[in-house]
Amino acid sequence: MTAQLNAAWARRFIDLATDVVTTKRVDLSELDRAIGDGDHGENLARGFAAANRAVQESEADTVGGVLKLVATTLMSTVGGAAGPLYGTAFLRAAKVSNVEAIDAVGVHTLLDAALEGIVARGKANAGDKTMVDAWTPAVEAAGEASAAGESPAATLRAAADAAARGAEATEPLVALKGRASYLGERSVGHRDPGAESSALLLDAAARAAAEDSA
């Protein structure tokens, strides 16, 4: 079943994710500088470098096993708001994917669990101008794609594209949660850094899946 996603996919996902947050480190921090404290790229680059190292050194052989390692490493290296939020997202995702391979429905379940984790910790609603605004449409798109019988790779692609649109759509919003909320109206016109990084991470997941099925 080459179409299913396994631990190798998860490893490749984290590898690509590490690449992208490292490459986009300055851009992400620049977004955060505008409406936050300018460290989001730095935080994620530090965290994913550590997570990737941990994954490479481990023998985890389930999707959930890899993601759990990522979760605990992010939790203990990122700090700030993004650390616990992404940490919890990966932890919840790991819980529902502790199997050797997942199909398209499994992808949706995984993303849904991640979003639930973020909301459980951060208490943000959709429209509050946070990473939730990338994850919400992503989960929705993944639900539709998997229900329509798309492959796991196509399901992730749909989720990633929806997340990118969701990140862009944070620009006109007034922030109500996180550091950007202190700016009130002045947060309008800037993209939320966490929504942007979420879109980048989901894109990495989709690219890893596409390679896998190629």
Add this chain to the structure above:
Amino acid sequence: MTAQLNAAWARRFIDLATDVVTTKRVDLSELDRAIGDGDHGENLARGFAAANRAVQESEADTVGGVLKLVATTLMSTVGGAAGPLYGTAFLRAAKVSNVEAIDAVGVHTLLDAALEGIVARGKANAGDKTMVDAWTPAVEAAGEASAAGESPAATLRAAADAAARGAEATEPLVALKGRASYLGERSVGHRDPGAESSALLLDAAARAAAEDSA
């Protein structure tokens, strides 16, 4: 004896001196900024404003009486290096001019006493790049002019012009005294602020004398 200088001259001198240090406040501080701490103009403007007020409020009717008041006021309002140095200069000048009027020889005696006061307090030698480098040629020129039978006004004019040349001649020197000495070789190429202000003060004295005899 209209050619002699009296208390009215001394009052006019201080009035013009106050004018010039006020007008040149920024320029003098700018010179001091280059090789010192940038406060020379500020210090003198504060001090002479107070001295002029004191003179105007007093009934001093001898040259020395006016100059002594200036001395004590400068001493207690200028601070820094220039305060005690100018204070002592005026004090010594006052001591040798406690008469109703002074002639050209008296002008030389007065300037010589002022210079001796500066050297007694500051221990600088000619060539150390201090106000001494304005006063030394000034006293010399006054000596020559008075010996040649010039008027007090002409004697002061000769002194003022020599002081101006002396101030200019401090530019190529390496400072050995005062704050500029900390710069060593880096003080070269800058005019000493105290030498410059000394030239301005002597010019004010000469102008006051010229008006007097006009």
Add this chain to the structure above:
Amino acid sequence: MKKLINDPTNATSEAVEGFVLAHSDLVTQLDGLVVARAGGAVAGKVGIVSGGGSGHEPLHAGFVGVGMLDAAVPGAMFTSPTPDPIVVATKAADSGAGVLHIVKNYTGDVLNFETAAELADAEDIEVATVIVNDDVAVEDSLYTAGRRGVAGTVLVEKIAGAAAERGDDLAAVTQVATDVNANMRSMGVALTACTVPHAGKPSFELADDEIEIGIGIHGEPGRRRVPLASADEITDMLLDPVVEDLGVGEGEEVLLLVNGMGGTPASELAIVYRHARARLEARGITVARSLVGNYVTSLEMQGASVTVLRLSESMKELYDAPVKTAALRWGL
């Protein structure tokens, strides 16, 4: 960017190391950059732990010692620490009487301390938490992240620390900290931005004739940008909302804290203090205690904040109690 640092990556760890070496009579360094009171937890005493992003020195490590914190957890520059070192600090502070976490109200700090508290609980350490949110520059509502914790944090740490030192139990110490937080408000101004080492450029741009009112302590922009004004005018812009929000008035006693943001000369803080005090007194408010200096900073930012704490007799007593830390010391 001009800084006395080596590699930006090591700036925080080298600074903590230097701090601990310079104050080895007061503190010791544990895993994860945790700075703990020398000699370890005090038997029977409630432990007090605080922490948060670095760059606010002397907060928090400068307040570790007798009568104040048992341990401080410095995160990366302006970034909340992760749960692990918070757990290390919590264990170090616990002598069985429980530990109070003093947490500034930022999403990151709240979430990481929350996780740490859960982990500590799993190891049977009783943890209580007080969230400090004294910054009136930020609107407080159910639907937002709420007010930030800023300079007043030092007052919560001092007064709760004294309660713990005198032997109050965890519930009582928590109550004291809650009371202090409820009775104080702060507001700050930035004249210049600051530069986080790894960012390499200022956290926001400010024109030569502009100041940022309602600035946070992380180089995040403030409530509004206004033209540069006189110290007295700026002080009014800070103090008036503080007094109004706190609702303090005639006949009451307060502590007035004028806190420097790091790059402001002491003389300017004294000028702000002078006017703030006069303005409080003009309203019939007595300034019974004063603190003026750099306590909760934002690296080299130029600016200041004004904090007013409504004092009760018992708070005054606790504030006056001996303290022996690197940055606050009296009576010992």
Add this chain to the structure above:
Amino acid sequence: MKKLINDPTNATSEAVEGFVLAHSDLVTQLDGLVVARAGGAVAGKVGIVSGGGSGHEPLHAGFVGVGMLDAAVPGAMFTSPTPDPIVVATKAADSGAGVLHIVKNYTGDVLNFETAAELADAEDIEVATVIVNDDVAVEDSLYTAGRRGVAGTVLVEKIAGAAAERGDDLAAVTQVATDVNANMRSMGVALTACTVPHAGKPSFELADDEIEIGIGIHGEPGRRRVPLASADEITDMLLDPVVEDLGVGEGEEVLLLVNGMGGTPASELAIVYRHARARLEARGITVARSLVGNYVTSLEMQGASVTVLRLSESMKELYDAPVKTAALRWGL
């Protein structure tokens, strides 16, 4: 120029007023901005007076109190005070046992204190003077104004202050101050210039990648301009000439003072301290006492200085003695 001031003309007087109000338990204000120890001269104790241009806060007013100065004389910004207030301070400090003037070696300070000492003598107050000249950045010779007095001044004030407090007579206190001065050297660096309020622009220009080694504390340029370097490299540039000039070596005990110029974050001072300490220890020198913070500043200048004081047993004892001032406090 961005400053928390009102009219530049009143900046110093308002700052002193604010300072005295904030520390009314410790100090009181006399004529001419003189800040004197609350309660007046202590019977039988030698009085200690220091002063100089303002802009170096907490020097000197921040060190008035038990165990240190009896009175401080703030001049205009970066300008030595005139003799009159020095006389006021001297009278306030005198209880009949004489007064020590601690004077930083600047022509202006030296001359004005000299005049004040003469005036005090005329009123039968015995005055001794110690000129502080710890700055190795400046060549010392018979033919120049000699070395400047910089951050080490705080150590002379602390240690001589303790000697006076313990009851030493004027000759003995003067000897202690002379010993401290003879056994210490300092050197500073500026990363940025500072701006004197009435001048309105920086005291010198420094490119974005340049630093000024051997900076003075009055915004006067330093010994040489070099490219920006790492904290460790800069620390070496400061420490090595200090150690060499002092001739301190293996087996000796020193006090290491890392002083901030006003605008440098505490974390950066800790980084400098860390390396300076390691480098001293590598030479077999023991850092027995440490002081890290803003003690002798240049307004908002960014930079630091390193001071090394060779310690004797008696100096250590005096340094450790209780002190209760706004900026230095322990044991009380």
